[in-house]
Amino acid sequence: MHLVPEERAHRRPIDEHTVCAAVAGIGEPQAVRVWADRFSLLGEPGRLAVLLAVHRAGPIAVTDLALATGISETAVSQILRLLRVAGAVTAAKEGRVVRYRLDDPDLARLLDSVPPLPGGH
Template sequence: MHLVPDERAHRRPIDEHTVCEAIAGIGDPEAVRGWADRFSLLADPGRLSVLLAVHRAGPIAVTDLALATGISESTVSQILRLLRVSGAVTAAKDGRVVRYRFTAPDLAPLLASIPPLEIPPLEHDA
């Protein structure tokens, strides 16, 4: 059990090889903490909605995000502040409007796996 830390070495495994594979599969504890922090961004429906909107439609302004998500502008601003600090989005001034852009390539595949809303085609008068 070459990967088992010394403080756990006294415990008896059922399958030593599987224990080492599991430890290798977990990887670096600091990296796990980092990913847990990244996933915490997605744990709130409001944050996830804002992040999906910016990912799929950005660059986008706070007012438009509030309209799209149904969340108040002040709450969207708070969410964006957290997403900026985490590095998931960046802000760029466009005249008097600040637009937010998705900047988390590590989260892109995960967000892309969430199916978007199916929008029915517009019916035209015949």
């Protein structure tokens, strides 16, 4: 059981090979934390809607995101602030308009696996 951390090595497995495969499958604790943080961004319907819109519509302004998602501009701005801090989106100013785009390729691949609902709702 070469992959089991020392503090758990005293425990007796049923199948050592399976335990090692599971440990390898989990990976580094920090990587698990990073993925858990990504998944938490997707866990609230408003954030998920904003992320999907930003990802699928390309660079988009807060006003347009509010119109597309049905979420108030204030709430969209708050969501985008959280997403920027998390490193999921970036903003680029074009004159007086700020447009947001997805800036996390791993998150983009996750969002690609979310099918749109029929009728766009």
